[in-house]
Amino acid sequence: MSDSNLWEQRYQNGQTGWDRGETSANLLHWMELGLLKPCRILVPGCGNGHEVVTLASLGFDVVAIDIAPTPLAKLSKMLQKDNLGAELIQADFFTWQPDKDFDAIYEQTSLCALPPEQWRTYEKCLYKWLKSNGKLFAQFMQSTQEGGPPFHCELSDMLALFASLRWQWSEQYETQVIHSSGKYEKLYCLEKMS
Numbered sequence: 001m002s003d004s005n006l007w008e009q010r011y012q013n014g015q016t017g018w019d020r021g022e023t024s025a026n027l028l029h030w031m032e033l034g035l036l037k038p039c040r041i042l043v044p045g046c047g048n049g050h051e052v053v054t055l056a057s058l059g060f061d062v063v064a065i066d067i068a069p070t071p072l073a074k075l076s077k078m079l080q081k082d083n084l085g086a087e088l089i090q091a092d093f094f095t096w097q098p099d100k101d102f103d104a105i106y107e108q109t110s111l112c113a114l115p116p117e118q119w120r121t122y123e124k125c126l127y128k129w130l131k132s133n134g135k136l137f138a139q140f141m142q143s144t145q146e147g148g149p150p151f152h153c154e155l156s157d158m159l160a161l162f163a164s165l166r167w168q169w170s171e172q173y174e175t176q177v178i179h180s181s182g183k184y185e186k187l188y189c190l191e192k193m194s
Contacts, residue, residue: 023054024108025177026139026187031058033173035189036137039103042129044093045110049075052086055106062086063102065093093125094118101131112141112150116157123161132194136167139185155186166193 030036038059043052046064048071055062056079064086066072072088079086089096093110105126114122126136140153162169170189178184 023050024139026108026175026185027051027054027106027137029173029175029187030137030189035135035173036104036106040100041104041106042098042102043106043108044126045108045113046075046088047071047109049078049086049088051106051108052088053078053082053084056084056086057082063089063098065089065091065096067092094121098129102129102134103131104135104137105130107136107138109139109141109150111138112143112148112153114151115148116151119161127166127192130192132192134192136162136190136192138162138188138190140188141183141185143183150183153186158188162190167191168193 027036038061040061041055041063043049043055043062043064046052046066049064049066052062052064052075064072064075065088067090069090072090075086076088079088107126111119111122130136138158140155140158141150143150143152145152159169168191170191173187173189175187
């Protein structure tokens with residue numbers, strides 16, 4: 001089964017335990033700190049897109065991409081209901097190319113949904129799609145479990161993946177957001193080195 005069919009099937013069957021049904025408090029936390037302000041932003045693996053709606057309502061130029069059509073159709077209806085605009089793209093982000101670079105990327109649950117052997121390619125995509133000194137708002141899943149998805153994003157692995165020659169790391173921005181399963185994310189703002 002292709003990745004597209006796999007994720008589409010999960011959405012159609014309601015197997016979306018990662019979806020809280022509302023905007024992540026982690027995104028709101030970055031905004032409250034003044035780190036994330038209206039700009040051109042990409043949301044890869046956007047799913048049902050609660051964050052996309054919030055970003056669009058706050059004046060961001062949002063591009064959201066997902067491999068599955070069902071969540072994008074739902075997101076489109078939410079945006080229309082609130083008279084908001086965002087560019088929604090159904091594609092595999094490993095083959096997709098944006099028409100111009102982004103000021104910021106909001107990485108929530110894409111990385112941890114990918115098998116670790118795809119992480120290096122994913123990092124290269126994010127790096128390529130950001131402007132010089134663009135920012136990656138990353139949430140690294142802490143599941144402490146074998147296998148996945150979600151795959152555990154051990155901090156030492158993330159430091160190697162998002163290496164200091166290419167990325168400048170912030171201090172950690174902690175929130176108290178814990179998933180019902182006990183999983184949580186470590187939050188970092190990474191700046192693309194030019």
